[in-house]
Amino acid sequence: MSDTTFAADIHKGLTAPLKHISSKYFYDDIGSGIFQDIMKMPEYYPTPCEFEILSLQGEQIIQKLDFQGAFNIVEFGAGDGIKTRQLLKKLTEQGADFSYVPIDISSKALEELEIGMREHLPGLKFEPMVGNYFSMMEELAGSTVPCLFLFLGGNIGNYEINEVNALLSGFGKNMKPGDKLLTGFDLQKNPATIRCAYDDPKGITKAFNINLLHRINRELGGNFNTNQFDFYSHYNPINGEVRSYLISLAPQKVFIKENDHTYSFERNEVIWTELSKKYTLSEIEKTAENNGFKVVEHFLDCKHYFTDSLWEK
Numbered sequence: 265m266s267d268t269t270f271a272a273d274i275h276k277g278l279t280a281p282l283k284h285i286s287s288k289y290f291y292d293d294i295g296s297g298i299f300q301d302i303m304k305m306p307e308y309y310p311t312p313c314e315f316e317i318l319s320l321q322g323e324q325i326i327q328k329l330d331f332q333g334a335f336n337i338v339e340f341g342a343g344d345g346i347k348t349r350q351l352l353k354k355l356t357e358q359g360a361d362f363s364y365v366p367i368d369i370s371s372k373a374l375e376e377l378e379i380g381m382r383e384h385l386p387g388l389k390f391e392p393m394v395g396n397y398f399s400m401m402e403e404l405a406g407s408t409v410p411c412l413f414l415f416l417g418g419n420i421g422n423y424e425i426n427e428v429n430a431l432l433s434g435f436g437k438n439m440k441p442g443d444k445l446l447t448g449f450d451l452q453k454n455p456a457t458i459r460c461a462y463d464d465p466k467g468i469t470k471a472f473n474i475n476l477l478h479r480i481n482r483e484l485g486g487n488f489n490t491n492q493f494d495f496y497s498h499y500n501p502i503n504g505e506v507r508s509y510l511i512s513l514a515p516q517k518v519f520i521k522e523n524d525h526t527y528s529f530e531r532n533e534v535i536w537t538e539l540s541k542k543y544t545l546s547e548i549e550k551t552a553e554n555n556g557f558k559v560v561e562h563f564l565d566c567k568h569y570f571t572d573s574l575w576e577k
């Protein structure tokens with residue numbers, strides 16, 4: 265079945281002066297599988313760093329929550345939940361009275377998450393919500409139970425600054441005084457370390473990007489010849505931005521049936537596919553302040569590559 269929003273976004277992106285495809289389209293079933301492979305690559309440090317933070321500093325994070333009685337842990341886009349499970353395990357061991365409320369637009373993703381959680385934490389109160397973040401937060405806003413909101417994995421780095429502010433201020437509007445938000449931010453570090461994480465020698469990240477073209481072929485009846493596109497990723501240590509691109513290797517035309525449109529590409533023309541912004545601690549603090557939050561504490565891994573930053577409304 266074709267998706268009209270996807271088709272319209274692709275048309276808009278491929279007819280813009282700087283061609284682009286939103287990174288949210290990476291995550292069809294195949295792309296999500298490739299992302300799992302990325303997270304296992306030795307070069308992709310964010311996953312083990314955040315795992316370390318949640319495994320070793322769970323107790324300190326819990327102490328800072330300062331919640332009395334029952335509370336909710338609400339997670340935006342939990343993925344496989346392996347990192348979150350480290351924190352939930354600590355809470356369970358301490359006998360905390362909490363419900364885990366993962367929010368996702370995919371009910372399939374939530375069903376898979378539940379299987380993994382139940383296997384490891386059989387007594388967990390698992391109360392999934394299917395929908396978009398803001399409407400689900402509005403539903404939760406009526407409850408008097410304090411909430412810890414989780415936005416982990418460094419996903420915030422994939423948003424441009426205006427989107428970051430819209431997202432965080434939207435979160436803030438739906439939070440009660442005393443509610444907390446724990447957000448994963450990838451930190452600026454040796455540029456070579458970052459470059460290797462986003463341009464791996466086995467070409468897994470390239471396959472992740474090329475899958476966008478396969479997805480257009482599959483779902484929108486495109487005729488991209490994916491051998492005629494390469495992948496290029498660039499880290500700018502001045503502004504902390506990794507920007508990734510697909511590069512057209514030849515002058516070529518691509519027809520997308522769903523849009524009944526032919527798109528032209530020049531040799532070496534780029535399609536921008538992803539922003540992955542790396543932050544400094546002072547940028548994180550400014551971002552919190554600009555959106556009405558107070559930083560409670562930054563929890564960093566031992567290499568200081570990544571932080572889960574705890575904020576209060």
Ligand code: AVI
Nearest residue numbers: 302417418419421422469540
């Ligand atoms: C999901 N997101 C935080 C990943 C990142 O690091 O920006 C997506 C990714 N793109 C390339 N490698 C991983």
